[in-house]
Amino acid sequence: MKLELRGITKTFGTFVANDAIDLVVEPGEIHSLLGENGAGKSTLMNVLYGLYRPDGGEIVIDGTPVSFSDPGDAMEAGIGMVHQHFMLVPVFTVAENMVLGNEPTRGGLLDIAAARTLVREISARFGFDLDPDARVEDLPVGAQQRVEIIKALSRSAEVLVLDEPTAVLTPQETDELMAIMRQLRDEGTSIVFITHKLREVKAVSDRITVIRRGRVVGEADPSADQAELASLMVGRQVSLAQEKAEATPGEVALEVEDLRVTDAAGTRTLDGVSFDVRHGEVLAIAGVQGNGQTELTEALLGLQETVHGSARLEGRELVGRSTKQVLDAGVGFVPEDRTHDALVADFSVAENLVLDQHDRPPFGSAVAMSLRAIAENAKRLIPEFDIRTGSASAAASTLSGGNQQKIVMARALNRELSLLLASQPTRGVDVGSIEFLHRRILDERDKGTPVVIVSTELDEVTQLADRIAVMYRGRILGIVPGDEDRDVLGLMMAGYSAEAAREAVAAGARTTDSQLADEGDIA
Incomplete structure (x- = not known):
């Protein structure tokens, strides 16, 4: 299936998230959409998936313009999407999550046996090793992501959108995902890979489109060096x-x-x-x-x-x-999981910037908060940390993951x-x-x-x-x-003592990030 986005424009009030974007995804290719957080990558894919209605432009599949009013229409047309934050029900099993919204029935009742069979078939085909009866909440993050991919494949997705899929994966899980992507591509599935990680783009892409501040600023070959890709992303030289x-x-x-x-x-x-x-x-x-x-x-x-x-x-x-x-x-603290431990999604950007200081001067006391001081604090920190938001009063949940992380870092560093x-x-x-x-x-x-x-x-x-x-x-x-040797560190992460790792490296041993993850899990 050939997918074309022609002149897609999407605005939120006065903020232009996508500005007349053109994108062509050929059948059976991995097309990376590279850009900074807040560049408009996810917004563009949410338009494609029917979550947003475009304010301009059109979506064309195999030469025919289409219009999606919701994700169901997009899935019906052969488009699947794996979101950065998984859309799974934790207490449901793998099989139940896979068929949610598209349940097979027999005699008017849910045919869970058919769902289990489908999970096993797709798992065997791609080596996913998923138990249909396992509860999603008990699975590691990498396995949960495979459940999301199975959901899309079970509905015959010909174009699979992966939105920042490696953001919460270990090196080992990232390598496994890339192997899956290549296998899907080789079997004819087109993949749109949304990311900002340069090594991954170079490792897995067939073509790269770079978006900056809502516009396509160029295409790049996977052979381009990282410095070239980085400068194209941010519009300046990056160290x-x-x-x-x-x-x-x-x-x-x-x-x-x-x-x-x-x-x-x-x-x-x-x-x-x-x-x-x-x-x-x-x-x-x-x-x-x-x-x-x-x-x-x-x-x-x-x-x-x-x-x-x-x-x-x-x-x-x-x-x-x-x-x-x-x-x-x-103690200034940056938790590893910003979504669950660092932000209150429904609170504004300004409020999240003072979560750990809201009851202390100048932001407040045990009795009341100073809205003026909180607003002034946000006015200073938003440009200083380049937090991409339309307003300090916008809910944190409306920001991209990277911009949410900037809020957390700004808050942690904003005091002695x-x-x-x-x-x-x-x-x-x-x-x-x-x-x-x-x-x-x-x-x-x-x-x-x-x-x-x-x-x-x-x-x-x-x-x-x-x-x-x-x-x-x-x-x-x-x-x-x-300044310890990376190979020594890699072997230590796989269970070697520092002395044994140095001896092994001196004897010629080497390890890659993915290999050390494998060894670390096995040892």
């Missing part, structure tokens, strides 16, 4: 490698000793973690996701119920304190800090904004603030860290210098 001054660490600010966390099932998820962080340094916590990083940050923030051990910030114990008390002690604790600080953020946010993190370090970042992105770890602590199965295997 992909952050320059940083040599750290001058001061006294120890945070001391963590023998920190242990036990979950509700009695499993030790954090097992005797000890480290310290000094004023004026960045300690990066590296590791494949799911090795205790989440539990570590939650333990420090008072979000875990069963915590043993000690974490002292400037001599004051954090373990046993409430989250509010920890934040009031000067005793500690900056940032988990996945640039997850879902475009390359231009990553450059800016990395600079702000390093500026905070240079002011003398102790900084802890948790990241599954090795590029981010090596660019920011003065020291790197590698976590594996709830423990820290070793703390190494920030």
Whole structure:
């Protein structure tokens, strides 16, 4: 199926999200739509999928203009979409989610056996390994995404739109997704891949269209280098490698000793973690996701119920304190999941920018908030952090994922800090904004603030860290210098000690990001 978007225009009030966009997707190709967060990529695909009605232009399928009043029309025409935030019912099974809205029946009753059979058939075809009777809430993120893909394929999608599909995936899951994309393409399915991640675009695309501020600014070949793609995205030269001054660490600010966390099932998820962080340094916590990083940050923030051990910030114990008390002690926190833990979706941008300070001057007191101070704060931070929003009063839910992340980072950095604790600080953020946010993190370090970042992105770890602590199965295997060899880090993330990893690398061992994820899961 050949898909054409001709002169698509979509406005929201005075804001032009899509400005006369032309796009052609040929049958059986992976066509990447590359652009910054807020560039208009998702809006364009929501028009294609019938979620928005265009204010101008037309959609053409195999030479015939079509009009979609809702997603049902788009699906009927052979268009499927996997959204960045999954549209699944957590308590339903895989089979129930797959047929939701298009239920097979027999004798007027739901034919769940037919749904299970269809899940097995599609899973076998693409190697998805999905249990039809598994509850979605019990599945890892990568498996939930495969459920979304199965939903689209079960309705005979000939064009599959993937909206920022790797934003919450591990390197291993990303590689698996790319293999699935190539297989779908080879079998004739066209894929529109919406992303801002340059490596992934280069690895999987057949063609690339770049959108900037609602307009198509050019096409690029997958062979183009990352710097060229980055400058096309943001309209200026972008430094992909952050320059940083040599750290001058001061006294120890945070001391963590023998920190242990036990979950509700009695499993030790954090097992005797000890480290310290000094004023004026960045300690990066590296590791494949799911090795205790989440539990570590939650333990420090008072979000875990069963915590043993000690974490002292400037001599004051954090373990046993409430989250509010920890934040009031000067900890700036960036949670790894902005949707569930960092934002109130229905609150305005301005309100979200003061969530952790709304009851303190100048924004308010125990009795009332100062709307003027909150508005002035937003007026300053929105341009400073380039938060793309039509208004400070717009709900946070109306912003793209990357712009939501900028709100979270702006809030965390908008006061004097005793500690900056940032988990996945640039997850879902475009390359231009990553450059800016990395600079702000390093500026905070240079002011003398102790900084802890948790990241599954090795590029981010090596660019920011003065020291790197590698976590594996709830423990820290070793703390190494920030300029440690990537292959050594990779082997450590797969379970090697620092000494064993260095010996293996010296003997010629190498590992890629995806391989280390595989090994880390197996070991």
